[in-house]
Amino acid sequence: MAVYRSTYIDKKTNKKRQQRVWWYSFVFQGRRVQESSGSTRKTVAMESEKRRRLELEQGFNGIADNRRDRLRTLGKVAEEFLESYSLRNPRSAVFATYAVGHVARLLGRTLVVAVTDATVKLYQDARLKEKASAKSINEETGFLLRMLDEQGDILRAKLRREHALKLQVDEPVAKAFGSEEKARLLAAAKARRSPHIYPALMLNLHAGLRDGEIRGLQWGRIDLVKAVLVVGKAKTLAGQGRAVPLNSDVLRALTEHAQWYLKKFGETKPEWYVFPAGQPQPTDPTRPVSSFKTAWAEVKMAAEITGRWHDGRHSYITALAESGEASDETIRQLAGHVSKQMLARYSHIGMEAKRRAVAALEVKPARSETEQNAVGVVKVSTKVELVN
DSSP states (O other), X not given: OEEEOOEEEOTTTOOEEEOSSOEEEEEETTEEEEEEOOOSOHHHHHHHHHHHHHHHHHHHHHOGGGHHHHTSBHHHHHHHHHHHHHHHOGGGHHHHHHHHXXXXXXXXXXXXXXXXXXXXXXXXXXXXXXXXXXXXXXXXXXXXXXXXXXXXXXXXHHHHHTTOSSOOOOOOOOOOOOHHHHHHHHHHHHTSSOSSHHHHHHHHHHHOOOHHHHHTOXXXXXXXXXXXXXOOSOSSTTTTXXXXXXXXXXXXXXXXXXXXXXXXXXXXXXXSBSSEEOSSSOOEEEEEOSOOHHHHHHHHHHHTOOOOTTHHHHHHHHHHHHHSSOOHHHHHHHHTOOXXXXXXXXXXXXXXXXXXXXXXXXXXXXXXXXXXXXXXXHHHHHHHHHHO
């Protein structure tokens, strides 16, 4: 057993100095346990080391039937978790692999029995130092605790009590493009060499499709005669399989795209992707384009407008809400939302629309008999003039 204080190089003096906080380090079941005591006093650090070793021994011996599992490393657990998760959740397997990959990279050699709430907090700190977003860290922490099963449930409850389960996430800076901005974006998109970006942007702004829904769109899901498309795989169950009517602008854009497609590939098979893969020009209709990122950046630069690709969807939902023609339920069905909270997050009702709404509540002052008579005379005079 050993306690120690780490050293570091002072940037101002370029001299080696010792940290004030004491750490402890020991080997348990062939694995190194190295943690901070959180104290500047050596005696406290020594006591912390004893308690930590006792905690590990009690945890190891307290679950005799699961002893082998408790001695596995998180790296091994991560491999088995991902294998099972990918089979059950194929649509989100790529994201899970990315998130769990960070957990395995930083905690892969840690024994399951050694994982505590302090381990989770240190992981959060390490990822923050790597400039990872709070949202990503929360997702990764969630996977970590799921991997630990019952032990993770206990840790989750403890972290929640300590208000340390999730990092505070700043709301994304979302915006809704105005009509003039949308016109400039579409004009810039139409001028690009990419055959994808203009029809894709139309589907984004005028049909509210998510990025993945656009990239995964196949010709068999579009009916240009009935002017409707059916969304395939979507982010939410409410979004998958929803029918979205196409206005004349989107229909025209898709018709022109279909004509280009026929010249390029000779036909539009139902299973072929509307936006095929290939660089610098589309070449493989059996695979979807991987991203609109580059073309979108060029469009924004040409239009001199800032914003995210996803803001096109915000704009679509906002326009529906401002139109007064669509109820909340209609908007949810068109956009694939599942809750009022999500609708509120995406809808950015313009100030002018809000002013019109509150103005309608104003109590109009009653007209005097003289004013009413004057209005009547004006109406009669106007009628006479029109007859003459």
